[in-house]
Amino acid sequence: MARQCPDCKIDLRTEEILGIDLDICPTCAGIFFDDGEMVKLKDQGDDAFADVDEQVQPEDPFEPTGERISRMCPACREVMDEYKYLYTTQIKLDSCPKCFGTWVEHGELEAMQKALADAESQPLNESLMRTLRHQLVIAEEEVAHERRLYRQRRMTQVLRILTLRRSGPPFGWWV
Ligand SMILES: [Zn+2]
Ligand SMILES: [Zn+2]
Numbered sequence: 222m223a224r225q226c227p228d229c230k231i232d233l234r235t236e237e238i239l240g241i242d243l244d245i246c247p248t249c250a251g252i253f254f255d256d257g258e259m260v261k262l263k264d265q266g267d268d269a270f271a272d273v274d275e276q277v278q279p280e281d282p283f284e285p286t287g288e289r290i291s292r293m294c295p296a297c298r299e300v301m302d303e304y305k306y307l308y309t310t311q312i313k314l315d316s317c318p319k320c321f322g323t324w325v326e327h328g329e330l331e332a333m334q335k336a337l338a339d340a341e342s343q344p345l346n347e348s349l350m351r352t353l354r355h356q357l358v359i360a361e362e363e364v365a366h367e368r369r370l371y372r373q374r375r376m377t378q379v380l381r382i383l384t385l386r387r388s389g390p391p392f393g394w395w396v
Contacts, residue, residue, distance in 0.1 A: 224296055274329075299319045
């Protein structure tokens with residue numbers, strides 16, 4: 222079965238760009254990346270994402286539907302999961318839980334490239350450092366608390382064994 226655009230419901234065409242066979246919608250210029258293809262594309266250079274976005278253009282004039290329905294994977298027809306690129310950006314991609322392919326709307330690749338460059342150049346700022354230190358303190362406190370609980374449990378066990386032993390169960394029954 223031919224792969225179809227999850228939005229326009231028409232067959233995707235395959236086109237080789239930067240050495241990668243991409244599945245592209247001729248109407249909306251959305252692209253389906255098979256598992257691993259996006260990493261391959263990124264390895265083609267810092268501008269590879271934006272290059273593809275520029276080379277692949279939607280039909281003119283193109284009117285996006287605007288509404289966001291849950292998308293079906295073009296490859297295996299599973300409902301895809303929406304997630305945010307790099308988990309903190311506002312770029313919403315769709316990923317297939319079965320084949321791990323990703324659907325990218327036109328324009329998103331360029332935005333992804335920018336977000337990636339921003340993330341890579343960002344120094345760890347003061348407020349982030351403070352948050353991390355704070356979380357570290359909480360984590361250490363939790364570990365200490367766990368240890369206290371563990372020690373308490375062991376003490377209780379030892380005390381119980383000693384009590385039982387004194388009150389006379391057969392010697393060695395608890396080992
Ligand atoms: Zn489309
Ligand atoms: Zn799939």
